[in-house]
Amino acid sequence: MKAALYYGTHDVRIEQVPDPVRRPGEALLRILRSGMCGTDATEWKAGPHTFPVPGPHPRTGHSGPMILGHEFIGEVLEVDSGGRFAVGDIVASGAGVWCGECVRCREGRTNLCLNYYTLGLNTDGGMAEFVSCPERALVPVPTGLSLDLAGLSQPLAVGLHAARRSGVKDGESVVIIGAGAIGSFVLAGLKSLADIDLTVVDFAGARLDRALRLGANRVIAVDDETREAVLAAVGERGADRVVEASGAPGQLNNAISLVRTGGTILQVGLPSKEQSVDIHSLVMREITVRTTLAHVCGEDLEPALRILATTELGTELLDTDTAGGVLPLDRLAEQLERLATGTLEGKVLFDPSL
Structure with a gap:
């Protein structure tokens, strides 16, 4: 089969590899859409860090x-035979794959499973x-639900989990720092959970425009x-509540x-x-x-699909500069570079059959 293999920094190759062998408890899938995220871009730019290479x-x-x-x-x-799905x-x-037996799994925190691993991060994935x-x-x-919109469900599930972790409640004021891909998915998650007054902060441009369309009450461009x-x-x-979604230096202190x-x-x-943090202010003001x-698959993935099926959210998050946001695998390296350098505004999806 055709696959996109990561070898190291700025080294992703489209190659022919053996087809995967299905094991008991697994489903063999023909990939219809596959997406990339910031982790992939970081590994492309300066990895390997997470990827098991070598x-x-x-x-x-x-x-x-x-x-x-x-x-x-x-x-x-x-x-x-007799499983949850049919051909x-x-x-x-x-x-993400969890064991279902460890102490974290028994708490329902399957994303923290002591035996957790992720396809595409820790072993072969879906590109x-x-x-x-x-x-x-x-x-x-x-x-x-279209394949293109369904292709956004995993990152939206991550946004929903983040929103739940924030503990947001109706009537609260919330600030999001960073309106990139993850900030946008967290924004969508917050809006789905509570009626809030939402302010989004980022550099002036398309990201803030999108935040308004996604439901922010106001946006504020970064300046002095x-x-x-x-x-x-x-x-x-x-x-x-303040959500720091940029990862930029000094932004936790800004929060x-x-x-x-x-x-x-x-x-x-x-x-x-590594960043320095104003611990004195955290303690003296009892900030949590x-x-x-x-994400927790059993709690977040199905709701993410439901949101995509019943709202216009997905159309705001797909990249509109790449012919509908769906590309062949041989365009992966250039799109990883766009994402790594901050020139990609929306999600790009790949169809390995192209």
């Missing part, structure tokens, strides 16, 4: 070049014509008076300056380097800092 990965045992892709939609080709079903993958995926990590795609503008909008005491005493900060973005990782 390996081996402690849980999957994978070593060497790895097939990318942890956001994918597929058609079931083979499956266990021909169209499914979305959460890609290929076929992949074999554990059934538990699959959810049926609603009838009538950004903090004053935000506090003028939410009140001098600060916002009830601390924007949240009210006793408020909550949700750290979503991952800085590329939460973090978020991936």
Whole structure:
């Protein structure tokens, strides 16, 4: 089959590799859409960090070049008899695989499973014509939902999980720092959970325009008076909750300056380097800092598909500069470079059959 293999920094190759072998409890899928995300771009730009290259990965045992892709939609080709799916079903993958038995799984926090691994991050994934995926990590795609929109379900599930982690409630004021892809998905998650007053902060341009279309009450462009503008909008005491979704240097401290005493900060973005933090202000103002990782497949993936099937959210998040946002795999390297350099505004999807 045709597949996109990661070898190292700026080295992704489209090659012919053996078809995957389906194991019991897994479904063999023909990939219909596969997406890329910031992690892929980071590995492209400066990896490997997460990818097991050269390996081996402690849980999957994978070593060497790895097939990318942890956001994918597929058609079931083979499956266990009596399983949850039938041949021909169209499914979305959460890609993360959990054991169901460890202490974190028993708590329902399957994203923190002690034996967790992710297809496309820790072993071969869905940037290929076929992949074999554990059934538990699959959810049926609603009838009538387009493949392109369904291809956004995994990152939206990540946004929904982040929104739940924030603890947001009706009537609260929320500030999001960073209106890129993950910030947009968190925005959508927040709006789906609560009736809030939402302010989004980023550099002037298309990202802020999109945030308004996605439901932000206001947007504020970054300049020397950004903090004053935000506090003028939410009140001098600060916002009830601040979501730091940029990962840019110094932005956690910026979030601390924007949240009210006793408020909550949700750290979503991952800085590329270790950052200093104003612990004194955190302690003296009793600010809660939460973090978020991936998603809980059983709680987040199906609602993400439902949102995409019943709203116009997906059309705002697909990249409109790439002929509908669907490309062949041989365009992957150029799109990873666009994402890594910040010139890609929307999600791009790939169809390995092209």
